[in-house]
Amino acid sequence: PYYTSICTPIVDDCLNVPAVAVGNVGQLAVDLVVSTLNMSRVGYFHTDCLIPMAGNNPYASCKDDTEELHTPAEVYTAAELKLAVLQIRAPILQTRSKRFRQQLVSWIKASGFSRTVVLSSSHAYQRDDQQLQGTPLRYLITPSLLTTSADALKELSWREMERMPAFPGVKDADAEPRLCIPGGGITKGLYTDSCAEDLPLAVLLLFCSEGDNIPDAFALVNHLNDWLHLLDEPNRKWKVPSSWSLLFGSGIPPALF
Amino acid sequence: MATFFGEVLSVYSRAVEEEDEEELDDNEEDEQIRRELEEKRAVHLHWSPDVTESLRSGNKLQCSSFILAVGHNAASFLSAYVLASANWDAAGRALAWNERSRSGTGRSGEESACVFYRHKDEPSVLICNVTCHIAEDQLFEWTEKVFDCLQSRELAVTVLSDRSVADYKTPDYLCSSSAPFLRSLHSSAFADRPVCPSLEQPNIITGLPAAVLNHCQVHRIAAVVYQCYSDVAGPDSVTVESYKPVLNKLGRSIQVNSPPSTDVLRKFLRSAEIQSNLYI
Numbered sequence: 001p002y003y004t005s006i007c008t009p010i011v012d013d014c015l016n017v018p019a020v021a022v023g024n025v026g027q028l029a030v031d032l033v034v035s036t037l038n039m040s041r042v043g044y045f046h047t048d049c050l051i052p053m054a055g056n057n058p059y060a061s062c063k064d065d066t067e068e069l070h071t072p073a074e075v076y077t078a079a080e081l082k083l084a085v086l087q088i089r090a091p092i093l094q095t096r097s098k099r100f101r102q103q104l105v106s107w108i109k110a111s112g113f114s115r116t117v118v119l120s121s122s123h124a125y126q127r128d129d130q131q132l133q134g135t136p137l138r139y140l141i142t143p144s145l146l147t148t149s150a151d152a153l154k155e156l157s158w159r160e161m162e163r164m165p166a167f168p169g170v171k172d173a174d175a176e177p178r179l180c181i182p183g184g185g186i187t188k189g190l191y192t193d194s195c196a197e198d199l200p201l202a203v204l205l206l207f208c209s210e211g212d213n214i215p216d217a218f219a220l221v222n223h224l225n226d227w228l229h230l231l232d233e234p235n236r237k238w239k240v241p242s243s244w245s246l247l248f249g250s251g252i253p254p255a256l257f
Numbered sequence: 258m259a260t261f262f263g264e265v266l267s268v269y270s271r272a273v274e275e276e277d278e279e280e281l282d283d284n285e286e287d288e289q290i291r292r293e294l295e296e297k298r299a300v301h302l303h304w305s306p307d308v309t310e311s312l313r314s315g316n317k318l319q320c321s322s323f324i325l326a327v328g329h330n331a332a333s334f335l336s337a338y339v340l341a342s343a344n345w346d347a348a349g350r351a352l353a354w355n356e357r358s359r360s361g362t363g364r365s366g367e368e369s370a371c372v373f374y375r376h377k378d379e380p381s382v383l384i385c386n387v388t389c390h391i392a393e394d395q396l397f398e399w400t401e402k403v404f405d406c407l408q409s410r411e412l413a414v415t416v417l418s419d420r421s422v423a424d425y426k427t428p429d430y431l432c433s434s435s436a437p438f439l440r441s442l443h444s445s446a447f448a449d450r451p452v453c454p455s456l457e458q459p460n461i462i463t464g465l466p467a468a469v470l471n472h473c474q475v476h477r478i479a480a481v482v483y484q485c486y487s488d489v490a491g492p493d494s495v496t497v498e499s500y501k502p503v504l505n506k507l508g509r510s511i512q513v514n515s516p517p518s519t520d521v522l523r524k525f526l527r528s529a530e531i532q533s534n535l536y537i
Contacts, residue, residue, distance in 0.1 A: 052393075066458075091273075095394065
């Protein structure tokens with residue numbers, strides 16, 4: 001009831017979906033993917049769990065396609081790459097976060113995606129001493145996807161997201177280390193739900209802080225590319241969408257100085 | 258997070274709130290409180306008797322034009338330029354309780370509300386003035402419930418919406434003399450020409466106009482939002498008059514008055530002036 005298809009159905013594609021998380025890094029990364037690969041919109045995810053917003057085409061490249069209305073959650077595809085993307089542009093209503101996760105999971109199941117990659121982020125300030133060193137990239141993978149992707153992951157030598165002790169510093173043998181993704185929004189819930197539902201899903205996240213998160217978005221999307229090979233030509237660069245402007249406010253009044 | 262000086266500050270993210278602890282299971286009492294709160298926040302539509310009659314047994318209202326005003330200036334515009342002609346019947350109201358809605362004491366119920374009006378001679382033209390706050394979690398429900406009552410074939414939706422010019426992003430600094438001005442956004446099914454320029458990147462609309470536009474986009478209904486960016490926060494005659502270009506588009510479906518006298522306009526704008534005695 002919440003997914004409205006405009007045209008072609010999407011089957012067997014690899015789905016990328018961002019989590020609304022700290023720095024909006026996942027969403028910015030998805031913006032780069034859609035913008036660079038010139039993906040076409042194929043459906044709306046029309047749900048009451050997101051705060052409503054609307055705007056003109058954020059990926060407009062020429063005069064003809066500027067005036068095209070876009071909604072808070074839409075699905076794009078790049079058929080030749082067998083890639084589908086769900087872009088989420090608005091915050092999830094706090095009281096409906098669980099419901100949104102359920103809607104997402106049941107839509108993923110019903111659509112039959114070959115695998116799902118969640119792009120996310122987590123508060124950099126909550127890393128422990130170990131995590132402060134080395135790469136800020138982490139991954140998670142459900143058992144179902146691990147069977148097919150174990151080799152690729154080995155080659156990439158990525159670090160799996162560590163389980164954290166429940167009470168750091170307290171020597172309590174009983175407390176199991178558990179998964180903790182502070183600032184990750186629905187990421188952890190989505191991952192655990194997918195494990196329970198035996199969905200082939202992976203999470204790719206970056207430790208970051210709020211601020212100018214464009215470099216983080218580039219870092220995340222480049223890591224994604226190392227795995228999925230979306231941009232294969234050596235000199236091809238990610239294309240910044242036209243909506244990435246005035247991120248820190250309007251022009252400055254000249255009378256200020 | 259520790260700062261240079263050693264104080265520990267909470268870190269706020271623009272994207273996410275602090276997560277609820279998923280491990281804490283809601284007990285029954287919490288569940289019940291949550292349910293009661295949800296019921297209290299539900300949107301209720303109260304239609305007049307003849308509209309209720311038309312909606313009986315799952316029928317929908319014949320509607321060719323739905324005009325929605327969100328905000329005091331937009332509502333004052335419709336009240337002064339359209340509704341003042343006395344050709345309109347009150348058709349119903351929508352009630353949505355939230356933290357910012359008034360309980361009805363002090364102000365008359367009419368002022369803080371969502372009121373629907375239907376044209377006496379052309380009942381397929383519906384107007385709604387929204388001057389109360391509809392919370393983020395109520396927007397979708399409000400839209401679905403209202404549009405559920407309207408037949409959507411050949412329906413044209415026009416939304417007038419007030420906005421502060423502080424929300425408008427532009428590379429060239431906007432000097433205050435250019436406000437108020439209109440910008441438009443329309444659904445793909447809208448085939449007409451808007452009366453003002455389209456909303457430029459990276460600007461977006463939010464709130465009830467966005468919820469309505471999303472609904473129309475997904476359900477392929479022709480809809481246009483005219484957003485008026487003003488530098489005056491409250492009711493203001495200059496802002497109200499900036500909606501005038503839209504009249505030409507509405508005039509096809511409804512009889513338009515000759516411009517209202519200043520007395521009529523003043524009547525709608527008076528309420529805000531009295532409240533502020535900061536500068537006597």
